[in-house]
Amino acid sequence: MTRLTCAEVEPLLGARALDALPQELASQVDDHVRGCADHAETLAELHRTAAVLPLMVDDREPSPALRERIIDLVRRETAGSEPQDERRQPVRSTNRQRNVFQRFRPAATRLMLAASLVLALGIGYLVGIRTQPELRTVQLHGNQLAPEAEGTLVYAPGQSSAVLTVSGLPALKAGQVYEAWLIRNNAPIDIGVANTDRRLVLRISRDPTSYQVVAITIEPGEQAQPTTNPVIAANVS
Amino acid sequence: MSGAAPGSEREMAALLRQGEVAAIEWLYEQYGRLALGLAYRIVRDDAAAEDVVQDAFLAVWRNAKAFDADRGSLRTWLLAIVRNRAIDHVRGATRLASFPPPLWGSVRLGRATPAPSAEQFPDAWEAVSLELERKQVREALESLPQQQRESLELAYFEGLSQSEIADRTKLPLGTVKSRMRLGLEKIRSFLQARGLEP
Numbered sequence: 001m002t003r004l005t006c007a008e009v010e011p012l013l014g015a016r017a018l019d020a021l022p023q024e025l026a027s028q029v030d031d032h033v034r035g036c037a038d039h040a041e042t043l044a045e046l047h048r049t050a051a052v053l054p055l056m057v058d059d060r061e062p063s064p065a066l067r068e069r070i071i072d073l074v075r076r077e078t079a080g081s082e083p084q085d086e087r088r089q090p091v092r093s094t095n096r097q098r099n100v101f102q103r104f105r106p107a108a109t110r111l112m113l114a115a116s117l118v119l120a121l122g123i124g125y126l127v128g129i130r131t132q133p134e135l136r137t138v139q140l141h142g143n144q145l146a147p148e149a150e151g152t153l154v155y156a157p158g159q160s161s162a163v164l165t166v167s168g169l170p171a172l173k174a175g176q177v178y179e180a181w182l183i184r185n186n187a188p189i190d191i192g193v194a195n196t197d198r199r200l201v202l203r204i205s206r207d208p209t210s211y212q213v214v215a216i217t218i219e220p221g222e223q224a225q226p227t228t229n230p231v232i233a234a235n236v237s
Numbered sequence: 238m239s240g241a242a243p244g245s246e247r248e249m250a251a252l253l254r255q256g257e258v259a260a261i262e263w264l265y266e267q268y269g270r271l272a273l274g275l276a277y278r279i280v281r282d283d284a285a286a287e288d289v290v291q292d293a294f295l296a297v298w299r300n301a302k303a304f305d306a307d308r309g310s311l312r313t314w315l316l317a318i319v320r321n322r323a324i325d326h327v328r329g330a331t332r333l334a335s336f337p338p339p340l341w342g343s344v345r346l347g348r349a350t351p352a353p354s355a356e357q358f359p360d361a362w363e364a365v366s367l368e369l370e371r372k373q374v375r376e377a378l379e380s381l382p383q384q385q386r387e388s389l390e391l392a393y394f395e396g397l398s399q400s401e402i403a404d405r406t407k408l409p410l411g412t413v414k415s416r417m418r419l420g421l422e423k424i425r426s427f428l429q430a431r432g433l434e435p
Contacts, residue, residue: 011411011414011415011418012414013418014414014415014417014418014419014420014421015392015398015399015413015414015417015418017417017421018389018392018393018417018421019321019392019393019396020392020397020398020399020402020417021398021399022398022400045425045435046418046421046422046425048435049421049422049424049425049428049435050393050421051309051313051316051317051435052370052374052377052424052428052435053374053378053389053393053394054271054275054316054319054320054393055271055367055370055371055374055375056371056374056375056378057271057274057275057277057278058274059270059271059273059274060270060273060274060277060286061270061273062269062270062273062287062290063283063287066269066273066287066290066291067265067269069291070261070265070290070291070294070295071258071261071262071265073291073295074258074261074294074295074298075258077295077298077299078256078258186368226369227369228432229366
């Protein structure tokens with residue numbers, strides 16, 4: 001196989017990333033790239049870019065039978081390859097929530113409990129219940145975008161009232177705000193904005209149990225829909 | 238995975254490797270409609286598109302142990318398989334490389350800081366994030382000159398080689414090559430300018 005030079009490979013990289021080269025030429029490009037760090041990096045970037053192209057197509061609703069066919073075939077293959085195996089554990093129905101709590105940091109726990117207690121009393125006042133309502137809390141932990149962020153959502157199930165408090169958020173740039181969201185069926189609902197210094201306290205006039213996720217993004221001003229990924233989030237139900 | 242809280246791609250990839258049927262159910266719930274949309278865009282026939290999607294999901298199931306979550310997303314891998322199988326279908330299965338290696342990354346949000354991994358976001362947010370990505374990708378494609386966009390679409394969605402595209406568009410081969418490269422680079426720049434990192 002003829003070894004291509006850098007100059008020969010350069011104009012072929014776009015076509016290679018799009019899988020638009022004849023097999024032999026594609027193999028020659030691949031052979032070159034294995035020994036050329038610059039072109040390996042360029043081709044990897046072009047590959048990753050080409051990989052977003054299918055995102056431009058519209059969804060299409062499958063027939064109900066398609067899902068059944070796929071799952072049935074998979075189950076049959078599983079049963080055929082090995083007997084039903086007791087060591088295989090079913091997927092935990094609440095593994096996401098469990099993971100959230102597994103990330104609970106002991107150092108922050110006491111602070112969060114204290115905050116929760118204060119907030120719980122606040123909720124009792126807010127919902128106008130003389131007796132202590134059944135209060136629940138959800139802990140939020142910042143991701144790589146906000147590694148110091150910690151938060152607590154306190155709510156009484158069935159009541160349209162909750163309190164969200166978060167501290168340790170990344171500092172805002174000029175014009176930015178923290179925007180909080182509740183999400184149900186993939187639809188985010190704006191529940192408030194703040195431009196305070198690295199913290200946020202929100203009273204929420206909704207029942208969080210009607211939603212699946214609570215999250216905070218940093219936005220360039222208040223948005224009707226989030227335009228960035230959250231810096232802190234957790235499942236509610 | 239009825240009634241279950243779906244996990245992240247990384248968690249599901251691990252479960253797929255372990256042979257958990259629930260993981261393929263999750264993958265179908267997450268990306269089945271997108272996969273079918275892609276297959277239909279290529280084969281233009283509902284029944285054939287469903288056959289392609291079925292074939293692709295089975296391929297993912299059978300080859301799950303080869304998937305490396307550190308090198309790309311399940312979504313990208315699945316869609317690459319769908320695309321290749323659909324083009325195989327259209328071209329009468331004449332292509333040799335019909336099973337792509339799982340090495341292509343996906344768009345990840347975040348530019349100035351390291352991209353957060355998928356498992357850090359709850360599942361409902363992943364769906365929202367996917368919609369954001371799709372909107373940006375459509376805008377990126379729409380921002381291209383028509384000729385560049387056509388070259389990319391003929392290559393990706395019709396599986397034409399650069400020579401076939403030159404024949405189809407009656408353009409010199411060198412022009413086709415440069416349009417494909419430029420088109421991809423412009424999409425990349427467009428997405429990067431909006432905080433997306435292909």
